[in-house]
Amino acid sequence: MSYELRGRDEADAAGRARTIAREQTVELPEGTYGAAIERDVVGRVESVSPRDQGRWCAVVSYPVEVAGDDIPQMLNLLFGNVSLLGGVRVVGVDWPAPPLAALPGPRHGIAGIRVLCGIREPRPLLCSVLKPLGASTRDLARRCHDLALGGCDLIKDDHSLVDPPTAPFAERVHRCQEAVALANARSGGSARYAPNVTGALEALDQRVELARDAGCAAVLISPLPQGLDAVRRVVDRHGVAVVAHPALAGAFFGPERGIAPEILLGDIFRLAGADAVIFPDAGGRFPVDRRTCDAIADHLRRPLGSYRAALPVAAGGIDVEQAVERVDRYGPDVGFLIGGSLYARRDLVETCRRLRRSLGATAGGG
Amino acid sequence: MSYELRGRDEADAAGRARTIAREQTVELPEGTYGAAIERDVVGRVESVSPRDQGRWCAVVSYPVEVAGDDIPQMLNLLFGNVSLLGGVRVVGVDWPAPPLAALPGPRHGIAGIRVLCGIREPRPLLCSVLKPLGASTRDLARRCHDLALGGCDLIKDDHSLVDPPTAPFAERVHRCQEAVALANARSGGSARYAPNVTGALEALDQRVELARDAGCAAVLISPLPQGLDAVRRVVDRHGVAVVAHPALAGAFFGPERGIAPEILLGDIFRLAGADAVIFPDAGGRFPVDRRTCDAIADHLRRPLGSYRAALPVAAGGIDVEQAVERVDRYGPDVGFLIGGSLYARRDLVETCRRLRRSLGATAGGG
Numbered sequence: 001m002s003y004e005l006r007g008r009d010e011a012d013a014a015g016r017a018r019t020i021a022r023e024q025t026v027e028l029p030e031g032t033y034g035a036a037i038e039r040d041v042v043g044r045v046e047s048v049s050p051r052d053q054g055r056w057c058a059v060v061s062y063p064v065e066v067a068g069d070d071i072p073q074m075l076n077l078l079f080g081n082v083s084l085l086g087g088v089r090v091v092g093v094d095w096p097a098p099p100l101a102a103l104p105g106p107r108h109g110i111a112g113i114r115v116l117c118g119i120r121e122p123r124p125l126l127c128s129v130l131k132p133l134g135a136s137t138r139d140l141a142r143r144c145h146d147l148a149l150g151g152c153d154l155i156k157d158d159h160s161l162v163d164p165p166t167a168p169f170a171e172r173v174h175r176c177q178e179a180v181a182l183a184n185a186r187s188g189g190s191a192r193y194a195p196n197v198t199g200a201l202e203a204l205d206q207r208v209e210l211a212r213d214a215g216c217a218a219v220l221i222s223p224l225p226q227g228l229d230a231v232r233r234v235v236d237r238h239g240v241a242v243v244a245h246p247a248l249a250g251a252f253f254g255p256e257r258g259i260a261p262e263i264l265l266g267d268i269f270r271l272a273g274a275d276a277v278i279f280p281d282a283g284g285r286f287p288v289d290r291r292t293c294d295a296i297a298d299h300l301r302r303p304l305g306s307y308r309a310a311l312p313v314a315a316g317g318i319d320v321e322q323a324v325e326r327v328d329r330y331g332p333d334v335g336f337l338i339g340g341s342l343y344a345r346r347d348l349v350e351t352c353r354r355l356r357r358s359l360g361a362t363a364g365g366g
Numbered sequence: 367m368s369y370e371l372r373g374r375d376e377a378d379a380a381g382r383a384r385t386i387a388r389e390q391t392v393e394l395p396e397g398t399y400g401a402a403i404e405r406d407v408v409g410r411v412e413s414v415s416p417r418d419q420g421r422w423c424a425v426v427s428y429p430v431e432v433a434g435d436d437i438p439q440m441l442n443l444l445f446g447n448v449s450l451l452g453g454v455r456v457v458g459v460d461w462p463a464p465p466l467a468a469l470p471g472p473r474h475g476i477a478g479i480r481v482l483c484g485i486r487e488p489r490p491l492l493c494s495v496l497k498p499l500g501a502s503t504r505d506l507a508r509r510c511h512d513l514a515l516g517g518c519d520l521i522k523d524d525h526s527l528v529d530p531p532t533a534p535f536a537e538r539v540h541r542c543q544e545a546v547a548l549a550n551a552r553s554g555g556s557a558r559y560a561p562n563v564t565g566a567l568e569a570l571d572q573r574v575e576l577a578r579d580a581g582c583a584a585v586l587i588s589p590l591p592q593g594l595d596a597v598r599r600v601v602d603r604h605g606v607a608v609v610a611h612p613a614l615a616g617a618f619f620g621p622e623r624g625i626a627p628e629i630l631l632g633d634i635f636r637l638a639g640a641d642a643v644i645f646p647d648a649g650g651r652f653p654v655d656r657r658t659c660d661a662i663a664d665h666l667r668r669p670l671g672s673y674r675a676a677l678p679v680a681a682g683g684i685d686v687e688q689a690v691e692r693v694d695r696y697g698p699d700v701g702f703l704i705g706g707s708l709y710a711r712r713d714l715v716e717t718c719r720r721l722r723r724s725l726g727a728t729a730g731g732g
Contacts, residue, residue, distance in 0.1 A: 066499065076613050076614070085652060134392065
């Protein structure tokens with residue numbers, strides 16, 4: 001595990017790394033536990049190297065047994081008590097190979113999502129969102145129809161749409177799923193609707209079952225508000241494709257504390273079972289740089305044990321006119337989630353059609 | 367909801383507050399949704415007032431329906447997308463009254479924990495921890511016995527002790543529970559052992575059941591690695607007292623982003639059902655100030671709707687010799703979790719006895 005931390009000099013930084021190695025394992029001062037535990041349990045500081053402005057990079061290795069075999073303990077080892085030390089940032093993880101056996105990773109992955117959406121050519125997916133909270137089921141279903149008819153591949157609920165009186169979950173899922181089916185019948189396409197199933201654990205299970213029974217092949221979950229292990233359980237139990245929303249993730253993205261975005265959204269969301277991960281793209285309404293976005297996309301798609309690649313879905317204020325430019329950066333294995341700027345156009349169907357054509361042309365020619 | 371945020375001037379800060387109010391509800395630009403939604407759904411900026419160094423405090427109110435009725439949506443409204451904006455910190459929440467109906471709050475609370483531990487007089491609880499990871503079941507059970515015999519009220523597993531080969535969960539729970547029972551029989555006390563049940567959701571349920579069947583009245587959970595709603599479900603289903611560990615919480619404690627510690631550990635952990643909440647105390651090995659610790663303790667104990675008060679458990683490197691001094695600050699309704707500095711003493715039983723006597727004397731006389 002690589003940590004970025006503060007240090008007056010190399011010795012100071014090494015001391016802090018050693019503190020981390022103990023804090024994440026025995027949580028005891030030296031001398032209060034035996035040599036076998038020191039050897040078999042306590043993390044080992046492998047290296048300390050300078051970075052900019054009094055920051056250092058420390059590599060600490062842990063016995064693989066300490067990582068346990070579930071998501072809570074993995075998070076705990078990764079950043080549990082260390083989070084409370086302040087000034088420490090997790091910037092790299094060498095996942096053990098074979099990776100943590102109990103973590104399923106994507107069940108569908110990029111290839112599986114392409115199959116679900118009937119996409120044979122190598123092109124980015126056009127994704128959109130049903131909102132706002134407060135709209136009626138009827139309005140949302142009409143939007144869902146128009147987006148699908150225009151050629152959106154994946155249409156998800158807004159993550160704040162749960163079970164509001166204006167668009168109750170069961171009614172919304174049935175109407176939106178019917179709307180997509182109707183649009184698909186008209187267009188010959190295979191758009192998919194992913195309802196937001198995030199909620200209390202009992203409701204989560206019921207919602208996934210209801211969605212699956214209604215014909216939905218994908219669902220939206222916000223893994224951090226929901227609890228990451230609940231994503232793993234949905235994947236294990238229900239087999240639907242999971243689209244993950246980054247709500248709350250920004251808490252971890254401090255400049256000098258937290259977990260690097262490519263590790264949290266890239267590695268951890270993927271290991272937990274997300275088939276597609278929404279992230280705020282550079283140039284939108286969230287302050288994020290290109291390098292970070294490239295790293296997130298890379299971590300979702302790079303070879304990692306036997307795990308399938310997950311689809312990076314760039315989002316967060318992508319303008320209709322700018323989506324196509326982004327294909328050069330991300331290549332065809334990406335989704336573009338376009339919401340507000342589509343809604344601002346008069347003709348949703350026609351705008352989607354034009355966008356889908358240009359996305360297809362760009363990548364198909366590449 | 368009160369946010370601390372950056373702003374060039376009042377107008378700029380008000381603009382950011384308005385962005386938050388939309389981001390957390392409709393997530394759409396103005397003009398792309400109707401007047402009814404603006405009125406019924408979008409948050410309203412109530413006030414903006416200056417703080418130090420270009421920071422502002424903005425109060426935004428949301429319709430209570432937007433908060434939903436479960437923990438994931440509550441977290442989402444609290445800090446979901448806002449987390450990704452950067453530079454925004456949640457510093458105050460006026461919880462609706464009656465509070466969120468689906469959140470149970472503590473089932474036992476301070477009074478209930480006192481009953482479980484057989485404590486009639488108004489004095490702080492002496493708490494300790496079984497560690498390190500890597501120790502055998504036999505060693506841990508012996509420590510558990512000695513701590514209980516010495517007068518510890520509550521003895522919890524280390525949060526990194528899950529199900530290691532050196533001390534498997536089922537074996538550990540049975541041996542440690544027997545050890546506590548034996549010590550109680552000898553001392554006439556009523557010490558309680560709280561095993562760490564954190565894990566995959568299926569394992570969590572099995573562990574709680576096993577612990578309860580073995581006679582444990584309390585369990586330890588790390589709510590953030592576990593998922594906060596899983597705490598709520600344990601409280602709803604199993605009725606055991608829940609001791610909450612702050613692992614991962616530090617991710618939220620950035621100086622200019624995140625959620626104030628008294629809201630996360632004080633309000634949210636309590637609403638989710640924690641009966642006791644461990645927090646790093648000032649003057650220990652974690653960088654935290656007194657004001658923050660006082661605020662955490664206050665939020666756990668203050669009147670809040672019909673919720674029971676939860677026990678603040680000060681921890682994180684409290685020295686045996688310094689525990690007593692802290693009683694003046696926290697009063698009798700507090701626990702002191704003392705681990706490493708107890709372990710460093712030769713005679714665990716005698717050190718505990720001395721400490722328990724001095725804690726009892728201090729508070730009993732107050």
